[in-house]
Amino acid sequence: MIIQQDMDLMKKLTILSDAAKYDAACTSSGVDKKNNGAGLGNAKACGICHSFSVDGRCISLLKILFTNECIYNCRYCVNRSSNDVLRATFTPEEVCRLTIEFYRRNYIEGLFLSSGIIVSPDETMKRLTETVMLLRTKYHFGGYIHLKGIPGASQSLIETAGWYADRMSVNLELPTADGLKTLAPHKSRKNILTPMRQLQRGIHASQLALGIQEPSHGLLSENAPVQTGLSHGTGVLSASGYQPPQRSLQRQQPRFVPAGQSTQMIIGATKETDYHIVTVAEALYHNYDLKRVFYSAFVNVNHDEALPAQPDGKGVPLLREHRLYQADWLMRFYGFHSGELLSEEKPNFNVLLDPKCDWAIRHLEQFPVEINRADYYTLLRVPGIGVRSAQRIVKARRSARLDFKDIKKMGVVLKRALYFITCSGRTLYPIRMNEDFITNRIIGVEALNRYQIEHHDSYRQLSLFDDFHMDTPSSDK
């Protein structure tokens, strides 16, 4: 392990941001806070992106590791103890100064502090907690803080940290316990799930005490709770009897992890199928009330031969990651279940079609739907109609009968939606409700060839008439 003494701030920042870049989550959303009246900062529930790096990912938070002097040796990680890389450790003061100075200049929305395991999980968590406490109490920082929960750290440390951070996350790392055992021998599934459960309980208790009713998990539910103005609860918020810190000039009741918890999984390092990953994510949303699950396409930074090879950086499963995020959105905002999107028999996402189109084409018996009559949840299932356009349609049709040109303005993507909808009983063009016909139209003739090679068992062979548009218009009727 190479440890340099007296490293300057620039050098440390380079090493420790480089080490943090594979963490997927850089969101600053989920909580609305006004300025605390004593220092800098507030938070917006919608989240704000402050820049975009050359890989097109949003930079919202100052995403750094506290240290990369890690005692663990996880095969996928660039900071594993057997790697010969430069090591550095921030002091809490340095992290605070960086955060405050960056924040003043509006470079960032807040801090995302993660860490390698220095000495022990408890020691690491202690230093992380100290840093955020310093930032909140000495610098009166009111911006967003996302803090990593270190698996294996003691309950009381995680509890304390939760009162200062806006969001906490414990990384699941790999979708299965087996994968974790082979690739991250120092970590165990149990150690990861314990702090997750603890955070879930803490968030729930804090919400209950403050009379906040909001959907605890990120999933869309058809009977969302109605906002009620319950009175403020008593002061005791947790089982361990820990009292929340008194923030100076406090205007708002402190909340435990107000922006909820998230986690992330590495995709493509182990052999799991998409179906497996989606079910794990769904279970996390249901059982652990997570706000978000992030998926991180595996990059073989260590050129480890036990892991999938990626010569010249090719073969990073970006499309797969994209499809998983699409599915994640379908589960959180569109009311889909993992079982509807994939199954044991069809365990992976279609490369050429997004999961929603894929689902719709396999369920043509439910289409077309009538724009002027179908209920909100039915509209949401139409490819090309999103949450906002569905809401606009439902509101606008109360006063008028909508036509294709109206819904196009409202944001419906007609080139996908037109096969699945009618306006006042008519489709936009004469359309055959036929799997091959619609698939063909949606992904185009070029792409269809590749598609059918991959899915030769689910669709029939190429046909000159259907697949190359050699049919006459009359055959459409």
Add this chain to the structure above:
Amino acid sequence: MYTSRPKAPLCPVTVYLCEDTIDGIFTAIYRAWADGTSHTDVRVRTNDTMSLFETYIFSESDGTLARKVQRSIIQKLSVDIYETCYQAMLSDDDKKASTLYHFLQKAFRCGSDILNRLNDPDVFRIFELSRTVGHEAHKYLGFVRFEERNENLLTARIQPKSNVLPVLAAHFADRLQPENWIILDTIRRFAAIHPAGKPYFLQWGVTEEMLLSVPVSDHEKDWEQLWSCFFNTIAIQERRNTDLQRSLMPLHYRTYMPEITK
């Protein structure tokens, strides 16, 4: 029911020209309304050619009249509608005043439900203008970059397409409450000035030279370098995708961003 607007007016149209401010537009709307909505229109004064069959009246801004329009919108319609109208009027569209005038005529007829009726062209246009301004303002909330100058002053320059400064000012007044800061719209020479701990105000006629005359503080370069360094190392080279970067952060936002320009 509310979809058609008389295409060819029967009598000559009187156009109320106004200056491009909220007060200006609201005042003109008040006067045009008082004159009679059947033969009037409202336009922001530009260098456009005049038309032979229209009469033009220049309407001076009048705070009291503008307040009356504002109050009616909030009381008779809703705060949401007022905010949508306000945001739409920050746009650089040259027909915005006329659109708002026709939108309000419909709105006062059909009530606070008006914003849901997106199939109506005027409603949709107001919605669209407001959305465009909102998007740009939201982008700028993240993309504004402050520089520290002597005497603890933070300054930022922007060159937005729509006049998003009022939206930004309200946001930063809360966020950077203990700081002295100025945000300058270099195109409109319009500045938001915030003395530490006090309310902010908006000021026309501030030039870039005035802003740059205060020297940059000693350590500013170091912080900019630290930030640029963070910006570069945080990217994953295996995922490099500059097209995506450009669509999320279009070039015109980048003029004053140190991580890009330095």
